[in-house]
Amino acid sequence: xxxxxxxxxxxxxNALVDAIRQDLAPDYAGREIVWDIAPLPRVxxxxxxxxxxxxxLIANAIKYTRGxxxxxxxxxxxxNHDETQIYIRDNGVGFDMAYANKLFGVFxxxxxxxxxxxxxxxxxxxxxxxxxxxxxxxxxxxxxQGACFYFTLPRHPATT
Numbered sequence: 001x002x003x004x005x006x007x008x009x010x011x012x013x014n015a016l017v018d019a020i021r022q023d024l025a026p027d028y029a030g031r032e033i034v035w036d037i038a039p040l041p042r043v044x045x046x047x048x049x050x051x052x053x054x055x056x057l058i059a060n061a062i063k064y065t066r067g068x069x070x071x072x073x074x075x076x077x078x079x080n081h082d083e084t085q086i087y088i089r090d091n092g093v094g095f096d097m098a099y100a101n102k103l104f105g106v107f108x109x110x111x112x113x114x115x116x117x118x119x120x121x122x123x124x125x126x127x128x129x130x131x132x133x134x135x136x137x138x139x140x141x142x143x144x145q146g147a148c149f150y151f152t153l154p155r156h157p158a159t160t
Contacts, residue, residue, distance in 0.1 A: 006046040006132060013040035013054075013086065016047070017075055020055045028062050032070035040077050043084055044156040045133055053129040056122040057088045057149050064092035064147065072146075082155055083135070089148040094141040103139055126151070 017037060043050070058073070065071035074089040095103070104127040130137045130151045141147035 006049065008044050008046055011043050011045045011047045011050055013043060013050075013077070016051050016054055017058070020051070020058050023055070024059055024062060027059070028071075031066075033062070033065070034070045034072045036072065036074040036076075038074075038076040040075070040086070041079060041084055043153050045153055049129045049132070050153075053126045053151065054086075054088075056126050057151075060122065060149070061088050061090040061092065064094075065090050066092075068092060079155070080152075083152040084155055085150060085152045087148055087150045089146065091146040094143050094145045094147050095139075096143055097141060100139055100141070104137060 014037075017040065021035070058075070061073045062071070065073065068091055072089075072091040074087075076087055076089075078085045078087075104123045126149075127137050130153070134154050135152040137149070137151040139147055139149045
């Protein structure tokens, strides 16, 4: 991920989110998830890398809402003057903001392995992908009240 060149092109985030949800459908079969997905903009980005970042964030929202009936996952965006902001919000287990700075570190886990499977590299990968696109990534959460993960991508003249 760190060495291969970005192959920037026009990316339809709506199509990516739809494909990711279909791909992850077996992971949430039999669960009640209320999806609230706003129309998302097109961005200039590397489609494979942005797919990987979104896949990770959506998979986490599905994973960390286990036990919520129903689970609520919201995906939306905001257009600012010089960047596009995308967010994925859930009503899952959340996290303590005191540890927010650890979320995007390699092998950092805020939840016990026995409670939630994973390697601890997913959010570090998301951070690396977004930073390679000259964007930013951050999260907000509260214990037992869910979390919201944000990332930005610079707006290019073609998408303004």
